[in-house]
Amino acid sequence: MNDALRIFACNSNPALANEICAKLGIPLSPVEISRFSNDNLQVQIRENVRERDVFVVQAFTEPVSDHIMELMITLDALRSASARRVTAVIPYYSYARSDKKDAPRISITGRLIADMLITAGANRVLTMDLHAEQVHGFFSVPVDHLTAIPTIAEHFRRNHDLANMVAVATDAGGAKRVGRFSERLDIPMAIIDKRRVDDTSVKQGHVVGDVKGRDAVIFEDEISTAGTLLSTIETLRAAGARSVHAGAVHGVLCGPAIERLRNAPIESIVVTNTVHMPPGKHLDKITQLTVAPLFAAAIERIHSGESVGALFE
Structure with missing residues (x-):
């Protein structure tokens, strides 16, 4: 596997991230996520990622808001550390259920979260089986939408x-x-x-x-x-x-x-x-x-510039 590839995991599903890394034959890269006394999150990337192709695994599961913030701060930290490309790997994108304005004065939150991810530093998104497929179109960066x-x-x-x-x-x-x-x-x-x-x-x-x-x-x-x-x-x-x-x-x-x-x-x-x-x-x-083999294959193809869609042909 190319030495330029790095995979990090936040706290929602480290077991899946470790299994993905095992399939790829690389170690999970270290990241430290901690809290200040006022409950603010801090993320520190614990290895050099300059000019690396980086993937961050984080599902939007309970506690959803904490896990989203962990991902946002991690993406921003990687961008600040001069990663060449940062891909947000989101196995479960829970806000895909908020895909339309079906009541007065509400947010289309699926689109809001997409915008926030890009602002935070995501150059690409890899996800699986969105509840509403049109959420794919909420992103202005490339999205690879896998299916189980x-x-x-x-x-x-x-x-x-x-x-x-x-x-x-x-x-x-x-x-x-x-x-x-x-x-x-x-x-x-x-x-x-x-x-x-x-x-x-x-x-x-x-x-x-x-x-x-x-x-x-x-x-x-x-x-x-x-x-x-x-x-x-x-x-x-x-x-x-x-x-x-x-x-x-x-x-x-x-x-x-x-x-x-x-x-x-x-x-x-x-x-x-x-x-x-x-x-x-x-x-x-x-x-x-387990869907780790599918995510591992997709990450390998994204990293090497091959077709991800070919996995399902």
């Missing part, structure tokens, strides 16, 4: 009988994503059509597609509180699904998610390690796949 769909699809191919399986989108907005997943496995798909049933905003799900007697796999970009997943499971069970499974790229699993999933009538849940999963969030029914 092939990784998750391969897990289901190896561990399940696909002959009786159907992929399920939790709503019409997720149909395009689930369509790519179902095409990868060459299985049919169904969509949950949510209808408002009265003025209290209660929604009732109806299945568009055939799930009776079939093994349904719900596919999402992320699982946060698991509320949508839980209602989808109930709808599929009521529609006669033989078994229910779920796949999601980002296993955020916040709030009541773990307790909901612990008691939910679902056979298996597959997520990736874009989000660090502490011991308290482990359940026997949850499998976590």
Whole structure:
């Protein structure tokens, strides 16, 4: 590997960063992140990065604001240290959910954070499975948008009988994503059509597609509180699904998610390690796949000037 390549990690997911470095055969470069007595953050880069090609791994996970500030200050420190190019590697970009002005007097925060990253010193961004693909266009620097769909699809191919399986989108907005997943496995798909049933905003799900007697796999970009997943499971069970499974790229699993999933009538849940999963969030029914090889391959291609899109051809 070229000596000009350096990889740093902030505090959100050092395990993923270490695994990426192991795949590339290089050590994780040292950075010291500390706090002053007034709670202000300080970041010090602990090695020479002058004219180096630098990548910083940081997911926007809880505590989100702290992790964003860590990344911003690290990017600025690297720019001040004369790094040749700085790439922000953001496995999970949580503010991709804030992609439009759907209420009066609110911020399109996905765009705001993009602007802040560039101001801080990011020359490029590498991310995975944005909740809203149009967020890609919020950046005025190059963005490489990876997907874990092939990784998750391969897990289901190896561990399940696909002959009786159907992929399920939790709503019409997720149909395009689930369509790519179902095409990868060459299985049919169904969509949950949510209808408002009265003025209290209660929604009732109806299945568009055939799930009776079939093994349904719900596919999402992320699982946060698991509320949508839980209602989808109930709808599929009521529609006669033989078994229910779920796949999601980002296993955020916040709030009541773990307790909901612990008691939910679902056979298996597959997520990736874009989000660090502490011991308290482990359940026997949850499998976590690694996306480190994909990020490592993308970093190697960016560093050497090769096509990142070719990884998915």
